[in-house]
Amino acid sequence: MSPVQAIPSDVESLVLELQSHPVNTNEFFRTFESRKLRHQQLRAFIGQYHYFCFHFVKVLEGLLYHTPIHEMEMRTELAKTLYSELGSGSPDRVHIRQLERFASVIGLRQQDLQCTVPIPEVTTYLDTLRRLYLDSGHLTALGAALAVETTAASEFKYFVPGLERYEQFQPGELEFFTLHLAEEQHHGNWLVEAVRKTARSEDDLQHVAVGARETADAWLAFWAGIHRMVFDANPTDSHE
Numbered sequence: 188m189s190p191v192q193a194i195p196s197d198v199e200s201l202v203l204e205l206q207s208h209p210v211n212t213n214e215f216f217r218t219f220e221s222r223k224l225r226h227q228q229l230r231a232f233i234g235q236y237h238y239f240c241f242h243f244v245k246v247l248e249g250l251l252y253h254t255p256i257h258e259m260e261m262r263t264e265l266a267k268t269l270y271s272e273l274g275s276g277s278p279d280r281v282h283i284r285q286l287e288r289f290a291s292v293i294g295l296r297q298q299d300l301q302c303t304v305p306i307p308e309v310t311t312y313l314d315t316l317r318r319l320y321l322d323s324g325h326l327t328a329l330g331a332a333l334a335v336e337t338t339a340a341s342e343f344k345y346f347v348p349g350l351e352r353y354e355q356f357q358p359g360e361l362e363f364f365t366l367h368l369a370e371e372q373h374h375g376n377w378l379v380e381a382v383r384k385t386a387r388s389e390d391d392l393q394h395v396a397v398g399a400r401e402t403a404d405a406w407l408a409f410w411a412g413i414h415r416m417v418f419d420a421n422p423t424d425s426h427e
């Protein structure tokens with residue numbers, strides 16, 4: 188992130204720092220919004236993205252389990268985020284199922300998704316989140332979760348207008364993406380609340396910042412990998 192790893196004065200300034208991180212405007216997002224991908228490129232992207240989203244929720248479950256028993260506010264806010272990811276009590280609205288419905292529209296069946304081999308950048312990012320969420324202390328983990336949920340809002344601001352360029356998609360088929368435009372704002376707000384109530388000193392906030400900054404940098408590397416895989420391995424034809 189920034190070359191100077193200063194202690195943020197409060198959670199709001201850390202959120203502003205995360206919102207201005209280059210991951211929010213990375214090259215893959217900008218390209219996705221500005222031009223239609225070839226069918227194979229879109230399938231390659233969704234395969235990797237699905238792999239990440241599918242495994243991420245399990246890591247989030249692990250974080251909830253690893254959160255200390257007395258950190259009631261942190262547990263509460265994480266539980267809200269997890270409940271939302273899992274469809275708020277409705278199996279049909281589990282977010283990964285919504286993404287799988289979109290995947291089926293572009294010809295990716297359940298068995299295709301199960302055969303996805305993650306690119307190294309996807310594996311590395313999941314490994315980074317596992318380490319930060321499960322093995323780095325609850326304040327660093329909380330910072331990582333804050334970064335995940337704060338920066339997650341950005342991708343949908345590019346993906347939704349990008350996908351609306353494709354005439355073949357009905358509005359209902361983009362539900363996963365349109366829903367997340369609002370949903371990620373809620374998740375971000377819940378995590379801010381969790382930090383506010385859990386980080387009780389400057390030292391605590393520094394641990395939160397360490398997790399947040401590493402995560403935002405790792406998320407940028409994830410998207411650089413997606414860009415490489417989608418456009419280098421599946422080059423766009425010159426006439427497109």
Ligand SMILES: [Fe+2]
Pocket residue numbers: 272282367
């Ligand atoms: Fe989600």
